[in-house]
Amino acid sequence: MARILVVDDEIGIRELLSEILYDEGHTVELAENAAQARESRLRSRPDLVLLDIWMPDIDGVTLLKEWSSQGLLNMPVIMMSGHATVDTAVEATRIGAVDFLEKPITLQKLLKAVAAGLARPVIPASMRSRTERPAADPVFTQVPQVAGKVPAPPAAPPAAPAPAVDDSHLGSISLNQPLREARDEFERIYFEYHLVRENHSMTRVSERTGLERTHLYRKLKQLGIDTSRKKSTNS
Numbered sequence: 001m002a003r004i005l006v007v008d009d010e011i012g013i014r015e016l017l018s019e020i021l022y023d024e025g026h027t028v029e030l031a032e033n034a035a036q037a038r039e040s041r042l043r044s045r046p047d048l049v050l051l052d053i054w055m056p057d058i059d060g061v062t063l064l065k066e067w068s069s070q071g072l073l074n075m076p077v078i079m080m081s082g083h084a085t086v087d088t089a090v091e092a093t094r095i096g097a098v099d100f101l102e103k104p105i106t107l108q109k110l111l112k113a114v115a116a117g118l119a120r121p122v123i124p125a126s127m128r129s130r131t132e133r134p135a136a137d138p139v140f141t142q143v144p145q146v147a148g149k150v151p152a153p154p155a156a157p158p159a160a161p162a163p164a165v166d167d168s169h170l171g172s173i174s175l176n177q178p179l180r181e182a183r184d185e186f187e188r189i190y191f192e193y194h195l196v197r198e199n200h201s202m203t204r205v206s207e208r209t210g211l212e213r214t215h216l217y218r219k220l221k222q223l224g225i226d227t228s229r230k231k232s233t234n235s
Helices: 013-024 032-043 060-069 085-094 107-120 127-129 179-197 202-209 213-223
Strands: 003-007 027-031 050-054 077-080 100-102
Touching: 003 013, 003 032, 013 027, 013 107, 013 213, 027 032, 032 050, 032 060, 050 060, 050 107, 060 077, 060 085, 077 085, 077 107, 085 100, 100 107, 179 202, 179 213, 202 213
Parallel strands: 003 027, 003 050, 050 077, 077 100
Antiparallel strands: none
């Protein structure tokens, strides 16, 4: 699942999108203005950003331009607005946004846009030259000729048969079950690990897992995990 940053100054929109994306298994971070969005972006690059256009401090298009000019636009960004014009949407797309959602946003449109955005690779301009390798020079791919006969390379020994591997499990998690059940099983192991590691401190677990406390409590309750601090056996 992906880490998604939702940037919107309306708390109702933030909570709605967060609930939908959280139910889909994504990790969601929230920002109510451009300043918080910058901080979140610098702290850890999200896999996708849902960015509102109209915000009180700096509008979304200006923030998009800022990220683009600083080389920070290496993740898909989907713009959102209930009042934007066609020109605004076109400008955002030209800058680098991968999609535009008009408010009110329906569940189907949101999930479709997020899935398409996450499936779209974003390669920074500085990395493109590295990923585009030129064809090999035929001069260096030819076998050099020497006088006389060229000895044949020694025959490769027969490969040993690969040992049988049970690939139907990932650790203790069976892969022969529905995705949602496998995901719940993984998340249960994941959160129980961090609860023990942080001595059941919800503040530290929240920071470690990147979830807001409200979402963390809701997720632990959903998974049936006991959040109470275990008593020492010596007490």
